[in-house]
Amino acid sequence: MDPVKNPYAPGAGSPPPELAGRDELRETIRIALERVKAGRPTKSVLMVGLRGVGKTVLLDRMRDDAERSGIHTLRIEAPEGRSLPAILAPQLRQALLRLSRIEAAKVFAQRALRGLTGFAKALKVKYQDIEVGFDLDAEPGLADNGDLEHDLQALMEVTGIAAKEAGTALAIFVDELQYVDEEELAALITALHRTSQRNLPVVLVGAGLPQLPGRMGRAKSYAERLFDFPNVGPLTSDAARIAISKPAIDQGVEITGEALDRIVQETHGYPYFLQEWGKHAWDSADASPIELIDVDQGSQAAVAALDDSFFRVRFDRLTPLEKRYLRAMAELGPGPHRSGDIADQLDREVTSLGPTRSQLISKGMIWSPSHGDTAFTVPLFDQFMRRIMPGEDWKH
Ligand SMILES: Nc1ncnc2c1ncn2[C@@H]1O[C@H](COP(=O)(O)OP(=O)(O)OP(=O)(O)O)[C@@H](O)[C@H]1O
Numbered sequence: 001m002d003p004v005k006n007p008y009a010p011g012a013g014s015p016p017p018e019l020a021g022r023d024e025l026r027e028t029i030r031i032a033l034e035r036v037k038a039g040r041p042t043k044s045v046l047m048v049g050l051r052g053v054g055k056t057v058l059l060d061r062m063r064d065d066a067e068r069s070g071i072h073t074l075r076i077e078a079p080e081g082r083s084l085p086a087i088l089a090p091q092l093r094q095a096l097l098r099l100s101r102i103e104a105a106k107v108f109a110q111r112a113l114r115g116l117t118g119f120a121k122a123l124k125v126k127y128q129d130i131e132v133g134f135d136l137d138a139e140p141g142l143a144d145n146g147d148l149e150h151d152l153q154a155l156m157e158v159t160g161i162a163a164k165e166a167g168t169a170l171a172i173f174v175d176e177l178q179y180v181d182e183e184e185l186a187a188l189i190t191a192l193h194r195t196s197q198r199n200l201p202v203v204l205v206g207a208g209l210p211q212l213p214g215r216m217g218r219a220k221s222y223a224e225r226l227f228d229f230p231n232v233g234p235l236t237s238d239a240a241r242i243a244i245s246k247p248a249i250d251q252g253v254e255i256t257g258e259a260l261d262r263i264v265q266e267t268h269g270y271p272y273f274l275q276e277w278g279k280h281a282w283d284s285a286d287a288s289p290i291e292l293i294d295v296d297q298g299s300q301a302a303v304a305a306l307d308d309s310f311f312r313v314r315f316d317r318l319t320p321l322e323k324r325y326l327r328a329m330a331e332l333g334p335g336p337h338r339s340g341d342i343a344d345q346l347d348r349e350v351t352s353l354g355p356t357r358s359q360l361i362s363k364g365m366i367w368s369p370s371h372g373d374t375a376f377t378v379p380l381f382d383q384f385m386r387r388i389m390p391g392e393d394w395k396h
């Protein structure tokens with residue numbers, strides 16, 4: 001069928017033609033944000049889920065929802081290797097400049113901008129990657145101690161006051177939160193604790209891999225009380241069917257029940273895989289309806305496309321030993337697996353593999369569902385590892 005009209009959108013952060021199965025979560029966030037705006041006690045929300053389940057597109061959609069209802073937002077992504085203050089400062093500046101255009105909030109937003117100047121200048125020594133424009137001179141003593149935990153608290157507080165005076169709330173959307181360094185996470189948690197104690201309208205909506213709640217708890221033991229951690233999982237079979245059929249129907253194309261069942265079965269309802277299978281089934285079909293045979297014909301191309309992008313980008317960042325570690329896990333199946341069993345596969349001692357395992361956790365490839373257990377963060381990664389490293393050579 002006409003590839004120009006192909007509606008499916010596989011790709012990191014690519015908005016899907018139909019955001020299926022996430023209405024409940026969106027509603028949870030909508031309520032949280034409205035509560036914050038109304039000055040009611042509310043927990044921040046951190047969504048956790050595996051790679052490719054749709055965390056990024058969900059954050060983006062929630063941000064649009066929030067903006068439409070008059071909430072001020074800022075959106076950042078925590079890349080590996082950059083400091084939180086560096087990525088936060090420029091976006092916070094934008095948000096404060098917008099708030100400063102609201103007459104009732106003007107003086108308060110300006111004070112927060114002064115705080116931001118002091119904050120950035122004082123922390124520049126430690127976090128050299130901070131680059132932010134200065135709009136107003138610093139106010140001596142405001143967020144300028146050079147200590148992140150203290151200064152971020154002060155900065156968030158003046159920011160919260162500005163948002164309150166403007167009659168709005170500030171929602172901070174942060175993606176890939178698991179990459180934030182523990183000390184910086186601790187500062188962020190403390191700052192949110194302060195704004196919530198003072199009933200200021202600031203809330204965090206974050207997303208990250210499943211190791212995130214554990215990291216937050218280690219950073220500050222009271223984090224659990226401040227945050228909800230809803231799980232973002234694969235779609236239910238009904239939602240997965242809608243994710244595929246609705247975009248087709250919108251283009252006047254039908255898809256048979258059998259074909260849908262096969263797609264759900266092959267993808268296990270994982271959103272990234274659904275988009276990839278939808279795309280290739282569409283391309284394989286000559287005319288409506290899309291049938292089982294089109295899905296089966298497209299499957300090979302879908303797997304190849306995933307191997308070349310979704311899986312590949314992750315694989316290419318690994319050292320040879322890290323690859324062997326993951327290959328050993330794959331040998332044992334989808335997981336989770338005991339560290340001892342993985343080590344046995346490689347004829348190594350568990351302790352000698354400790355650094356490799358830690359490295360894989362910080363790269364976001366694996367996580368530990370419970371003590372001594374290891375699981376992939378990328379769905380179906382075990383199958384990919386067996387495809388890309390076939391045979392027995394990896395054992396030696
Ligand atoms: N609810 C949904 N329904 C249908 N497709 C979806 C849904 N959510 C996400 N997708 C699709 O899944 C793919 C992955 O989405 P996204 O990049 O948001 O995942 P992610 O969880 O952020 O992944 P990563 O952990 O790798 O960053 C995209 O192609 C997107 O269009």
Ligand SMILES: [Mg+2]
Nearest residue numbers: 013055056175
């Ligand atoms: Mg993402």
